[in-house]
Amino acid sequence: MTPFTSKRTDSVAAQGELKLIAGIKRWLGSSSPSSPFGIGDDCAVIPPTKNHQLVTTDPVIFGRHFDAQVPARAVGAKLLKRNLSDIAAMGGKPVAAVISLALAPETSITWLQEFYLGLAHCARRYRVKIVGGDITEGPTGFVGAFLTLHGESTGTRVVTRSGARVGDRIYVTGSLGGSLRRHHHDFTPRLAEGAWLARRREVCAMMDVSDGLAKDLDAITPRGLAPAISAAAIPISRDAQEIARETKTDALHHALCDGEDYELLIVIRAGANSNSFETAWQKRFPKLKLTHLGHFVSKNRVPKDCLHLANFHGYEHLS
C-alpha cells in the first residue's frame, strides 16, 4: 500500500495536528493509556521499577525498511517488532514505547490509520503501551517512524553481547537468510526465548541477528578470539534457498549476509552441560529450532575448514 495520496482531503496536511493526534489515540485504542501515563502531556509517565531498565530505538523509513508492496499494518507491526527483538536479545520484557513521526504533507490518512492499527494490534499482543510521541512535517516523499522502546529485565540480570571466552559454544535460533521475500516484516520477536535464556546460568552472551550473521557474529566475538564455524552448520532458510535457486546466487551467502533475521545468537559456557541445555530448550520451545554453530577459538587457531567470515559482509547501514 502506498503511503502517499494525490487527494488532498485524504492527506495528513488536510487534517492538521490536533485531529491527527485524536485519530492516533482512537486507532491505538487500549494500547494507549490515558494521560499522564499516555499521550497528551509534555512527557509520558511510567511508574517506578525495581528492575534494570532497557532502552532501544529503531525506525522504519519508506524506501529503506518498507515499500508500497508491504501492507501498512505490517509496517506498523514491523516497527515495534524490530525494537522488541532488541529487548528479547537482553532477556528483557517490553513496557512502553514513544514514536516520533516525520511525514510528507501528502502522506495518506488511510495509510497512517492502517499503520497504527497494525502497531496497536502488535502492542496488545506483546503488552506494550504506546505512551507518547511527536509528529513533524517531513519533505515530500518522506515517511519515517522512529520508535523508542522501554523495557525492563525479567530477572536479576541482563544478558549483554560481551562475556564470551575461548571454548564457549555458539547457537542460533530459527533459520537465516532470504528475509526480503517476507520474513523482514513477518517475524516473531524472540521475547519468551530471550527471557528463558536469561534465566539459564550457562548463557553468557546474547544478541539479535539483524544485520546478517557474518556481521553480527563479529559484534559478539571478544578481541583476540574468532568463531570456529563450519559452513554446513548454518541453518539456511527455505526462502534463502529459493532465492538462490531462482537468481543463481549462493544460498549460504544469503544466510550470512541478508540481514533482518531477528533470531537470537547465543553463547553458552564451555564447561556447561550442552546436552541438558539443548534438551531443556527442545522441551520449552519444541517448535523453534536451536542450532549449534560452533565455538570460539583464539584468533590464530581457526581450523582451515571453517568459514572465513571476513569474506562475507553483513548489512551496512551507511555505505
Add this chain to the structure above:
Amino acid sequence: MTPFTSKRTDSVAAQGELKLIAGIKRWLGSSSPSSPFGIGDDCAVIPPTKNHQLVTTDPVIFGRHFDAQVPARAVGAKLLKRNLSDIAAMGGKPVAAVISLALAPETSITWLQEFYLGLAHCARRYRVKIVGGDITEGPTGFVGAFLTLHGESTGTRVVTRSGARVGDRIYVTGSLGGSLRRHHHDFTPRLAEGAWLARRREVCAMMDVSDGLAKDLDAITPRGLAPAISAAAIPISRDAQEIARETKTDALHHALCDGEDYELLIVIRAGANSNSFETAWQKRFPKLKLTHLGHFVSKNRVPKDCLHLANFHGYEHLS
C-alpha cells in the same frame, strides 16, 4: 553551517557505520557511558529508580527546525534542550537519551562532529547521559535527528497539564515571541524552575510554551473554562518587538503565535497566597521574570476587554 558536502571523502557514506559509531562515541566523550549502560549493545541499560519515570521525544529536521545558518553545535544543543524543556515542564530531572539519526549519504562528517560536540557539551551541562541510538541512511537532502529523553520526578509528584479550576491564576516565565531571530536555538530549558515549582503545593498545572502561548494556553485550559487575560499582560520579547517594527507586523501576534519560546506556563490555586508565591520566586530566581497573565473563568464569562485567543493561531505542525 551546511550539513552537506560535495566531497565524498568528507561524507558519512564514505565512512560507513562502524567508523561513524566509533566517531560518535569519541565526540560524545564523558557523556557516553560504557556498554551496557551506553552505546554498544542491543539495548542501553539504565539502573532501577524509585521515582516516576518521564519520557519525551522531539526531533530536529533540516529545513524545519534548523537551516544552514544555525551552527551545527547549536543544532545538537537545541535537539537536547527541546526535550529538556518537556522534562522541566513536569518538574522532573533528565537522566538519559537515545538518538535515532536519518542521514542523507552526502551528510558531512564535519557537520556531524560539530553537531555531536554541541550535544555532548549540553548533555554534560545538564547531566544527561547519551546511552544509545541508531543511524540509518535517509534520502538525499534529508538530515533528521530524533531524540528520546528519559527523566524522573524530582519529588513525590509530577505536575501535569490538567488540574486548573475556575479562579486559578495563570503565570508565564520570561518573555515571548520572535524566537526565529535567535532564541529558537539559544535558550535555557527551565529545569531548575520546573523542579522548584513542582515542590510548591499551590502549583496545580504546568506545561512548556513551545507552540505559541495562544495554542498552548488552549492545552492547559480545562473543558468549559477559558483564560481571562488582557493583551497588556503579555510579556513581549525584545526580538518580537524589533521584528514587528521592521516588518510592520503586530508584536502581540508574534508573542502569542511564533512558538519555540520554551518558557513555563504555570497555574496556581485560586486560594493560594499569590504574593508569597511571587516573592518566593523572585528570591529564588531573581534574573527570570515571572508574569501574572490572568486567571481562568467559565467559558461564557470572559470579560469583553480580554484577549480572544481564537483570533490567534499558534504553531501548527502539519497544515
